[in-house]
Amino acid sequence: MISKVEAIARPRLPAADFLARLAAIIGEKNLLTAATDMAGYLVEPRDLFHGKALCVARPGSTAEVAAVVALCAETSTKIVPQGGNTGLVGGQTPSERGDEIIVSLTRMNRLREIDPSSNTLIVEAGMTLAQVQAEADRAERYFPLSLAAEGSCTIGGNLATNAGGTAVLAYGNARDLTMGLEVVLADGRILSNLSKLKKDNTGYDLNNLFIGSEGTLGIITAAVLKLYPKPRAIETAFVGVRDPHQALRLLDLTHAMTGGEVKTFELIPRIGLDFVLVHGKNMRDPLPSAHQHYVLLELAAQSDGLAERLIALLEKAMEDGIIEDAAIAASLEQRRAFWRLREFLPDAQGYEGGSIKHDVSVPISDVPAFLEEVEAAVTKRIPGARLVAFGHLGDGNIHCNLSQPLGADKAGFLALWDAINALVHAIVAAHHGSISAEHGIGQLKRKLLPQVKDPVALDLMRTLKAALDPQGIFNPGKVL
Numbered sequence: 067m068i069s070k071v072e073a074i075a076r077p078r079l080p081a082a083d084f085l086a087r088l089a090a091i092i093g094e095k096n097l098l099t100a101a102t103d104m105a106g107y108l109v110e111p112r113d114l115f116h117g118k119a120l121c122v123a124r125p126g127s128t129a130e131v132a133a134v135v136a137l138c139a140e141t142s143t144k145i146v147p148q149g150g151n152t153g154l155v156g157g158q159t160p161s162e163r164g165d166e167i168i169v170s171l172t173r174m175n176r177l178r179e180i181d182p183s184s185n186t187l188i189v190e191a192g193m194t195l196a197q198v199q200a201e202a203d204r205a206e207r208y209f210p211l212s213l214a215a216e217g218s219c220t221i222g223g224n225l226a227t228n229a230g231g232t233a234v235l236a237y238g239n240a241r242d243l244t245m246g247l248e249v250v251l252a253d254g255r256i257l258s259n260l261s262k263l264k265k266d267n268t269g270y271d272l273n274n275l276f277i278g279s280e281g282t283l284g285i286i287t288a289a290v291l292k293l294y295p296k297p298r299a300i301e302t303a304f305v306g307v308r309d310p311h312q313a314l315r316l317l318d319l320t321h322a323m324t325g326g327e328v329k330t331f332e333l334i335p336r337i338g339l340d341f342v343l344v345h346g347k348n349m350r351d352p353l354p355s356a357h358q359h360y361v362l363l364e365l366a367a368q369s370d371g372l373a374e375r376l377i378a379l380l381e382k383a384m385e386d387g388i389i390e391d392a393a394i395a396a397s398l399e400q401r402r403a404f405w406r407l408r409e410f411l412p413d414a415q416g417y418e419g420g421s422i423k424h425d426v427s428v429p430i431s432d433v434p435a436f437l438e439e440v441e442a443a444v445t446k447r448i449p450g451a452r453l454v455a456f457g458h459l460g461d462g463n464i465h466c467n468l469s470q471p472l473g474a475d476k477a478g479f480l481a482l483w484d485a486i487n488a489l490v491h492a493i494v495a496a497h498h499g500s501i502s503a504e505h506g507i508g509q510l511k512r513k514l515l516p517q518v519k520d521p522v523a524l525d526l527m528r529t530l531k532a533a534l535d536p537q538g539i540f541n542p543g544k545v546l
């Protein structure tokens with residue numbers, strides 16, 4: 067079996083000749099072959115997946131990416147595209163075989179165009195998300211995609227994985243923020259679809275094939291992104307609530323009283339806040355007494371009086387017994403402090419030993435019941451295990467991460483990863499949810515996909531893969 071895979075994968079050229087041709091395309095210094103130079107590209111942030119690679123190629127232009135892919139097509143060499151290497155499902159990590167090349171897009175980080183009248187930005191794939199946000203800001207516009215890794219993740223990776231984050235509620239995910247794409251196809255041709263058109267009904271939506279394809283259908287090299295007016299006011303509150311039922315009532319009330327102004331609605335359980343306060347630096351509990359759950363609520367508006375609307379909302383919620391307490395950020399510094407509590411949560415959980423992760427979504431109205439069922443099931447299976455269920459309640463997307471019992475053996479706990487996943491995913495299925503809300507499939511959930519995906523949908527995905535990448539050179543062993 068292994069020899070068969072290797073026979074297909076092995077480049078027809080001797081490795082030295084292949085590398086020499088690659089170097090001729092991208093320049094010697096942009097071709098990394100030494101183990102020390104490649105090390106950072108071969109592991110992912112959670113250290114779950116490790117790989118080996120023939121080399122790391124760092125092309126500097128779309129033409130170079132196209133030439134690299136053409137060479138790989140000619141030699142049947144497999145390619146793992148990589149952006150900022152922040153993905154959480156191993157989609158950017160090569161296999162252990164060592165016969166793949168990594169194509170890192172990080173040198174392609176130029177701004178190609180900004181068009182304030184069309185409210186569009188054209189950027190190359192390797193630009194970091196934070197830099198995209200900054201370019202929009204410089205043009206007095208707003209690019210709303212926002213997530214914890216934004217300082218190092220790249221926009222190309224965000225699009226390849228259809229990233230979500232903390233502003234999906236108001237603005238949608240990466241897919242919703244994209245108008246056009248430039249993609250290098252498996253035969254080295256360039257699909258130039260950098261359209262700024264709001265209306266274009268000329269056939270199939272090819273862009274959306276590549277968004278969320280996790281590098282299995284093509285390499286995204288540039289994109290036309292949608293820009294929004296900069297919010298004139300942003301108000302942030304840290305709210306204490308009894309349980310997720312009350313948090314959901316607050317979400318309903320917030321929609322009713324502020325319309326489209328709710329930008330972020332994040333659920334944080336007390337245990338998660340405790341972890342952050344214990345393990346974080348300069349973290350302070352924003353409320354004087356403890357509550358079982360919290361909501362990080364952020365409103366954004368173009369019109370005046372937002373602070374008054376937030377106060378009215380919280381007063382009404384208090385009157386109706388929906389919330390127990392709330393603090394409103396009085397300064398930018400305080401707002402940042404609230405956000406740090408939320409953003410440090412996954413890291414803080416790391417200090418508590420092993421953590422079995424789930425990135426799941428269910429219909430928003432099902433979230434409270436879903437969380438109760440998950441808590442009951444996982445603590446029955448592993449008494450003392452600590453459920454830290456946090457995240458994007460406003461999107462029905464909760465990161466149901468399970469920390470090991472205090473004093474338990476980490477390896478022994480993590481050995482139950484698949485069993486716990488199966489338990490949680492069964493509850494997800496019962497609520498008609500998704501086992502990957504925003505992180506993708508990658509390697510981590512590849513074997514689960516056939517269990518949860520509609521067989522016809524899966525068959526269509528395979529048909530598309532075979533049509534667009536007949537040699538299977540793009541990101542093998544990922545998604546399908």
Ligand code: ZN
Pocket residue numbers: 231457458465504
């Ligand atoms: Zn998330």
